Amino acid sequence: MVDWWRERVLWGIVGVYVAVTVMYGVVNPLFEAPDEHWHYFTVQYVADEWELPYVAEGEYDEWLSQEAAQPPLYYMLMAPLIAPLDTSGAREEVWLNPFVWWGSGEAAQHVNNGIHGEWEGWPWRGYALAGHLLRLVSTLMGAGTLVAVYGSGRLLWPEERWRAALVTSLVAFLPQFNFLHAAISNDPLIILLCSWGIWQLLYGWFYGFERRQLVVLGITIGLAALTKNAGVLLLVYALGFVAAVGIRDGRYRLIGESGVILIGSVVLIAGWLWWRNELLYDDWTATSQFIRIAGGDRGYSLGEVLAETNGLWVSLFAVFGWFNVRPPWWVDWFWQGVVLLAVGGAVVGSWRYRNEGEWPSSFVGWLGTRSALGLLLFGWWLAVYSGLVLFMLRTPAAQGRLLLPAVVPMALGLGYGLTRMGSGVRGWLEKRRWVLPAAALGVTVYCGLVVIRGAYDRPGLIGLEEIPETASWFEVDLGQGVVLVAAEAETEEAEAGEWVEMVLYWRLAEERPLPVNKEEDGLNYVIEVYGRENELVGKTQLYHGEGRYPAALWEEGDVWAERVAVQLYEEIERPVLAKVQVKVAGEDGLADIAWVRVPPEPWVGGEVDVWAARWVGRVVGQGLFARQQAARRGETITLEVLWQVEADIEEDAAVLVHVGERDEPPLATGDSVPVNGYYPTYAWEAGDIFTDTYRIVLPADMEAGTYPLLIGFYDRQTGVRWPVVDGEGERLVNDVYEMGTVEV
Secondary structure, three states, X not given: OOOHHHOHHHHHHHHHHHHHHHHHXXXXXXXOOOOHHHHHXXXXXXXXXXXXXXXXXXXXXXXXXXXHHOOOHHHHHHHHHHOOOOOOOHHHHOEEOOOOOOOOOOOOOOOOOEEOOHHHOOOOOHHHHHXXXXXXXXXXXXXXXXXXXXXXXXXXXXXXXXXXXXXXXXXXXXXXXXXXXXXXXOHHHHHHHHHHHHHHHHHHHHHOOOHHHHHHHHHHHHHHHOOOOHHHHHHHHHHHHHHHHHHHHOOHHHHHHHHHHHHHHHHHHHHHHHHHHHHHHOOOOOHHHHHHHOOOOOOOXXXXXXXXXXXXXXXXXXXXXXXXXXXXXXXXXXXXXXXHHHHHHHHHHHHHHHHOOOOOOOHHHHOOOHHHHHHHHHHHHHHHHHHHHHHHOOXXXXXXXXXXXXXXXXXXXXXHHHXXXXXXXXXXXXXXXXXXXXXXXXXXXXXXXXXXXXHHOOOOEOOHHHOOOOOEEEEEEOOOOEEEEEEEEOOOEOOOOOEEEEEEEXXXXXXXXXXXXXXXXXXXXXXXXXXXXXXXXXXXXXXOOOOOOOHHHOOOOOEEEEEEEEEEOOOOOOOEEXXXXXXXXOOOOEEEEEEEEEOOOOXXXXXXXXXXXXXXXXXXXXEEEEOOOEOOOOOEEEEEEEEEEXXXXXXXXXXXXXXXXXXXXXXXXXXXXXXXXXXXXXXXXOOOEEEEEEEEXXXXXXXXXXXXXXXXXXXXXXXXXXXXXXXXXXXXXXXXXXXXXXXX
């Protein structure tokens, strides 16, 4: 038996966990965790109305969203805590970001779900005070979960307190655990109840189940079912677990007795909710409302769901914000290394156990072994994962936090695996038992103070003299008093689908101080990228300050530098020198701030009619596609040429395309900047291979006959032609190459 008050190691871990998680709750702005503002406003609705919300058939309350269909225990418990506080103006004060990119860890901006200002700062008041109070309750729930993890470890390893402490500390300092338990959510409550339910089952495994214990277990499961639908899974799992104990001990009456007590307790506690859901939604679980609000049943196959495993796996360790704030790669690798080490140890330990010949000869005998208990514990993780997979078949839900109701078996599995690698590893861990927890603590503190805090910091104020000389100056008022001072492109070349990064420098026009007003949604700006024929090939819209500091909050005289990016579309006609523009939404003013080279795709074309023309040190003409080798007077000849670039080109040249003799004035011309002006020669780089199209309109009075087709390059500023040689290296007359003929 555990004397809880003497477990000083446990309380030390819990104390450090509380300090770290409170830090998370302070540095992470309100409502910057998944679904957090919906959970908050659902609690506030219950506190204000003293009734349960529901999802209406038509339009639903977007401030509550799908949480209005959640099992209500969390909201019922939290509402009395914030009811005494004045939160009446919360919906008007909370400033949500309409441009947030949920779920994208690649987003260079748009990571913030809301705009945060002094109205949310210390000393907290109104909804900010209520929100942080609810966050603190989540933190305390996490402390209760840690006690359950530790207690479960002591049941498994009664003589090895350090192993229980090891697994408890790994949970306590898991960044995702800290982040989740510093947020307003019903997840901490379901994790707590499931963890204590598993601890009670483990207690019954070692000490037997009595009727009173079954009643307490039934209450725990009933409360879990009244918190989230994972509680129903816990009921099914507990019935199977207790049945296994009954078979092992030969107490077959326990199976029936547990069924009556557990099912009866759960139905008494949560049955009314299921009946209400059936009346409201024709669905006793209300899952249909989550799917409806998420956009409908996506109809995924099992293979498509399993393809999302990586996102589920990574977000179990450390993904923050609305799944759009990612830590450095080494954070993932640290935790994946811990897990892989534990998996290796578990395999080694299982093999050693098998070779030791300790396997019993009967099923009942096997039920009394540690391997049977391990399989049963794994069964709870499998049940939680299977339930999540069924949910993911219908709606996006690849979120590692949804696996944390199974945190006890996951933690115990880590402890088993880490200490079964062999006596050497086990001895090292036991002697240096705080090395791994200390490393985990360092990682999670870094994630809180650096990763999360840095994601929501405002860009810093600078002086005009700090703008680098490499930036392009504009000093243009784009409208509504917003002045673009300068811009500097950081991306000169990008492939389709890649990000184009830049730094923008802003200030407020002296004649237009702006009000602090979240309704001024016009005070945002747009970055657009245009490709060939001025086709839009990339766009982003956001508030200033990398999406976190709208111009409505600026003060006169401030100069801001912000690093932003726009993602190119996946389908772009290329090559092209794309134009990047910035404008204030709804205004006519704009600035062309940068040009980005989108290189040609690798050449995979078929055979061409080879002609040997080489503009020395610049370009090789690889072939000619003559769609028309005969034409009538007044018609247009269309030619397609394949260019191969030998070296980077700095000159701005036009392509000369003539009909006529090389030593006479041309009869018809089709000169143009390459790619119709959208990929000038100064953007060409060594290795480029691409086709270009040229057109020549024949004169209406042209005499019949056969005429040479000539091609060359000339500098657009000086008119000087580039030297061209034939296949034998001889320079050609007038620096033009005869690539074919046309019969008129």
